[in-house]
Amino acid sequence: MKLGDGVEAAIHCAAMLAGVDGDGTLPANAMAEAFGLSPSYLLKHLKALTAAKVLESLPGPSGGYRLAKPAEQITLLDIVLAVEGREPAFRCGEIRQKGKYALDPSAYVKPCGINVAMLIA
Template identity: 55%
Template structure:
């Protein structure tokens, strides 16, 4: 299975937004700069996260993005589904029915065994992603950080956070 680059960018962006206080936002441009990615490409993913209810937005020139849910309530699966959609990665086209010398339709009453195996794998994959929240990831990073990562993030946030007068709760 191959996920788009946007999934990595989205997870990192959500993790960074988790450190903001209730009256703070970050612009898409600032998030793109911090991660060294294309602003227009990241913006597309931030909009998908907003549509899914993971992120909230504050419009205007001093606006930006913030979490619309708590980090404990956002799983990796939530982010993946927001960007990639709910469809399974494997989509059976029933090609076993194609080709020369077709067999009777009665042979195909049971689901394709390949499709069944792939769907079992998809359920396992999704169950694992559902278990990992943004809060879990941040706790692991803090545990492994000697202060270097925190200092880098804090310095960037100090220079780029926007204060908004819109109150929000998550």
């Protein structure tokens, strides 16, 4: 599975914010500049992290972003799911029921074993 570039940016921003003291914040522009990213590109991912309650966004001239909870309570999986979404990476197209050798639909009483294995993985 290949994760999008936004995951790397999101992880770096969360790590940077973990180093901010107290209730301090960092503006998106400062993080974008620190990592050489487009502010609009980074904002998309910061908004996703905020929606997932990994980050908090504070408006105003002294606003910016901060972690929504202690860094120890944020996992890499939290960040990946915020950026990439919760949709499974594998989507079964039930190709076993298509094609030249497909059986009658009534023969497929059990879920696709490959789909089950991939979802567990």
